[in-house]
Amino acid sequence: MAFDGATMYLVRRELQELLTEARVEKIMQPDKLTIILQLRKNYTSHQLLLSADPRLARIHLHQGKTENPPVPPAFCMLLRKHLAGARLLSVEQEGLERVMTFVFQAYDEFGIPAEKKLICEIMGKHSNLILAKAGPKQQATVLGSIKAVNEEMSRYRVVLPGAPYYPPPAQHKLDLFTVDEEQLAEAFAGMENVSPGQALVRAVLGIGKDLAAEIVSRCCPQGAEHPLEIVRPLAITLREVAARLASGRITPSVTCRPGEKPQLYLLSPATADDPAAAGFSSINAALAAYYDLLAMQEEETALRRQLLQLVRSEISCTEKKLKLQEAELQEMENADRYRIFGELLTAGLHLLKTGMDKAEVPNYYDEAASSIVIPLEPSLSPQENAQRYFKKYRKLRDGRQILERRVHETREDLAYLESLLVAATHADLPGLLEIREEMEQAGLIQKKDRKKAPANLVSQPLHFRSPDGIDIFVGRNNRQNDRLTLRTAQKEYIWLHVKGLPGSHVIVCHTDPPAATLAAAASLAAGYSKAAASANVPVDYTKVKYVKKPKGAKPGMVIYTNQKTVYVTPKQTLAAEA
Known part of the structure; x- marks a missing residue:
């Protein structure tokens, strides 16, 4: 799901009502691109998550404990310096642009009241969190940002300390709250080879691809080739959506089906006949659930990839080991040959003498009673040569028994590794965590100190x-x-x-x-x-x-x-x- 302007509008409504006049209690930065503000109002604390992660850029209320680095990053320290104890005056959004501004009453370094702004630009890979100081004529000055933007990175603006703050360029799309059928038709007329959903995203401000798909499915369940075919029902549905946004009358739901990414719907309430859907009373709660599911899914994908790679590597090494052992075992099948040599030499001692490098003796194991040539060590006596072959036989015989046990153990190891491979292929996140623990105990991967998985992650x-x-x-x-x-x-x-x-x-x-x-x-x-x-x-x-x-x-x-x-x-x- 893209965090579009309409979603931001709904989040802003809820935050404005819930957090205005709240004071900043704590500021945390759990990772490189995420900030969590803990605000307190009426003896109740709320955690507000702000993320500029290109894949998961978003704003919503957050619950649960967060692990933070031992040394706070520079932007976190900057926010603490300027916003610790500050009072939230308002939460603002220009139309349905994806820029939300939190306006705080704070104090400067001299203890003089000063208005500070935390500006959240939620725009995919260009997302940013910017701290600015309000100035005369509404011109804010950048104090710092979670991502620095210099002249080489952007021709439109820089985002560096001391530079004036300019918002991202306007998108110049149709206004969802005022758009009519004629404006839609005019916008669609110049579009070629686009679906109705794509046309809505291009034409109307604040609508992302997921919301566009919801709108199209509501007004035209059977589908349409071109947006002009359904321009009237689209215009009617857009008016209904705008009215629901303006009043806050939405019933968001989140679905999570096996093998699919979770989906968040703004307009489609959960139904009792869909066990994969969950309904929510607020957009913030829905977003928190959606992104928690998405994070779990990403963790599951990454962990599965890691475990499969490790197991496949172990399988490859074990297969090579087994191949070498089986080749060595095959060579040991010749052990009986050395025993026969010893017995034939013993039977033909009267034909041999010291200094011979080979002996031709009758082969009593051959039905034709033909002779056989046996290599000898010239420095040894005939009796010593016979004992040499018996000793070689016993060594190979005993070694074969040991090697047979090792081959059996290696085959068992291989079967076990293949069972891990099958399990990791089909496991969910709790199952993968359990497999990782099993592999640690088996010595397949290095054991690390980790927190115990929460109760909801028991496989x-x-x-x-x-x-x-x-x-x-x-x-x-x-x-x-x-x-x-x-x-x-x-x-x-x-x-x-x-x-x-x-x-x-x-x-x-x-x-x-x-x-x-x-x-x-x-x-x-x-x-x-x-x-x-x-x-x-x-x-x-x-x-x-x-x-x-x-x-x-x-x-x-x-x-x-x-x-x-x-x-x-x-x-x-x-x-x-x-």
């Missing part, structure tokens, strides 16, 4: 309901798989897992589920596995009581018996309950 298994109304649970990571199978599930319930590959543990909460339920659960087991992109995938199922965890096994690793196998097409959805 839970996926919950589905089968066509027969039976509960099905799907583990999202190895730890969840262990808890689900070994602790939560009843012993007579049905356990499913893709055959011979890493994947989720699936539990059907029934002792004898109908065929449709079993097929649905098997499809989920295949869908949340390494075979998710395959077809006709074999899935084993058995009762939970036949699933055991070997002593010392890695998280998620189990053995099972009494299984049966079905072949299914992988699926990742039925009707998710959670």
Whole structure:
């Protein structure tokens, strides 16, 4: 969502009513481009978030604790110097331009009352937060900004301490509060190859692409090729939108659907039949929820990318290690050859003498009883040469046993890493945090001191309901798989897992589920596995009581018996309950 002028208008209305006459209690800068002002009014504190982040530029009330750097950045110190204890006089916006100004009654360095302005320009990559001092004839002087803008960066204006403050250039678009059908038609007439939504964004001040899409869907649900086709219903809808903005009669909602970015709607209230939508009584609350979801989604994407990269790197190294071990094991298959050499030399000692570099002796292991040439060490006696081959045989035999164990361990490590890869591919943010902790404990990544995840970020298994109304649970990571199978599930319930590959543990909460339920659960087991992109995938199922965890096994690793196998097409959805 772009933080457009209409959204800013609604935020300004609420802030003007709530915060006027509030005093600045605290000023924080949690990151390079974000400021949080804590203001107090009528014994109540409010946190106001102001961000110039190009991707998340916004203004809204904020709740929750914020981690701050140990040393406040320079702009934070500047704000504290000029605004600590200041009283908020007004919150201003010129029309529907994306510039909001907070006007404060503060004091200068001599203790003389002075009007200070915190100007928030919310314009994508050009967003900025600017502190200015009011001057004569309404000409403000820049005291500092969160982003410095010099002559090389902008030909229109500079934003540097001591420079006069000039607002961004006006957009010269139609006024949402006064636009009529004739003005819209004239603006649309010169546009080619644009959709109605794009035309609204270009023509009308304060409308971003998301609000434009809402407006178009309200006045023309069936869609239109060109904005001129629906200019009249657009004009009527714009008048309704303007009236709702002016009165503050909006019912914002936020939707968050799996696999999609969250969406904020100004005009579409949440409905009871849409579990993915949440309604809000204020635009500030809606924005806070929306950006919290967006931040969680971005954190999830970044963490997933990091974990997948680490796991894939470990898998690559482990595969190379296994390849070398298997090659060495193959070489050790020749151990019996050295034993035979020793036995044949022992049997033919009477034919040999010291100083020979090779011996041709009868090969009693050959049905044809042909002779065989065996290399000798000339400096050794025939008996010593025979013992040399026996010693070499014993070394390879014992080494092979050790190496076979190591190959087995390496294959187990590889299976475990592949299970992490599958889990990280499908996990949500809480699940990814749990996977990271598991990888830290396994020594795959360096352990760091981190705060405990909040209660709302505790990972839970996926919950589905089968066509027969039976509960099905799907583990999202190895730890969840262990808890689900070994602790939560009843012993007579049905356990499913893709055959011979890493994947989720699936539990059907029934002792004898109908065929449709079993097929649905098997499809989920295949869908949340390494075979998710395959077809006709074999899935084993058995009762939970036949699933055991070997002593010392890695998280998620189990053995099972009494299984049966079905072949299914992988699926990742039925009707998710959670």
